Amino acid sequence: MKRLILALLLISLPLLGYANSESEHLEKAPINLQDRASLQRGAQLFINNCLGCHSMKYLRYERMADDLKIPKKIVEDNMMFTADKIGEPMLSPLSKEQAAKWFGTAPPDLTLEARLRGADWVYAYLTGFYADNKRPWGVNNHVFPDVGMPNVLEKMEAQMGKDAFHKAVADLTNFLEYASEPVALKRQRMGVYVLIFLVILFVPIYFLNKEYWKDIH
Numbered sequence: 001m002k003r004l005i006l007a008l009l010l011i012s013l014p015l016l017g018y019a020n021s022e023s024e025h026l027e028k029a030p031i032n033l034q035d036r037a038s039l040q041r042g043a044q045l046f047i048n049n050c051l052g053c054h055s056m057k058y059l060r061y062e063r064m065a066d067d068l069k070i071p072k073k074i075v076e077d078n079m080m081f082t083a084d085k086i087g088e089p090m091l092s093p094l095s096k097e098q099a100a101k102w103f104g105t106a107p108p109d110l111t112l113e114a115r116l117r118g119a120d121w122v123y124a125y126l127t128g129f130y131a132d133n134k135r136p137w138g139v140n141n142h143v144f145p146d147v148g149m150p151n152v153l154e155k156m157e158a159q160m161g162k163d164a165f166h167k168a169v170a171d172l173t174n175f176l177e178y179a180s181e182p183v184a185l186k187r188q189r190m191g192v193y194v195l196i197f198l199v200i201l202f203v204p205i206y207f208l209n210k211e212y213w214k215d216i217h
Contacts, residue, residue: 029123030170031177033185039068042175045168047079049152050110056090058111059179067182103148114173115180123173126153127166
């Protein structure tokens with residue numbers, strides 16, 4: 001058993017080192033999945049600014065409404081621009097043909113983007129655009145060089161100012177983090193219950209083990 005644990009540690013260390021080298025230079029994203037108001041604002045920002053090109057095919061409007069405590073009437077009247085029924089997934093109206101014509105490739109689905117790249121990377125990416133006249137859209141990105149996406153949040157940043165814009169991007173990143181694992185909070189709560197159960201279970205097991213071995217020794 002000790003050899004197995006040691007082998008697993010030796011295998012995982014290089015991977016952990018790689019992950020740290022990828023994220024060590026990124027600013028920490030202010031993620032708080034318990035901040036429901038932030039998640040609601042992030043959902044609104046995503047639908048108004050991102051859903052035109054990026055889908056969330058693994059997240060349904062109804063699931064979002066239930067999890068974020070958004071009244072379904074509000075979702076149906078103000079947030080469902082790309083669906084007729086609240087049980088449908090959040091799909092972009094942009095076709096693959098249009099995407100290939102305008103951007104050269106289809107924009108990625110964002111349901112699992114925060115889980116794939118990490119919330120810190122997403123936050124740094126959304127705040128990392130800068131002017132670059134050599135690029136087709138006139139912008140480049142610090143964490144994604146030569147990105148093919150225009151800076152769709154540029155006008156919002158100019159109107160809001162840097163500090164307010166970064167707070168808005170934090171809300172958007174928070175929502176993307178939620179979308180990548182909607183059951184995260186429930187899983188964490190269950191994890192606490194499991195640990196408590198194991199601690200309680202340890203007590204009778206300890207005394208049972210002690211009672212079993214006392215005559216053998």
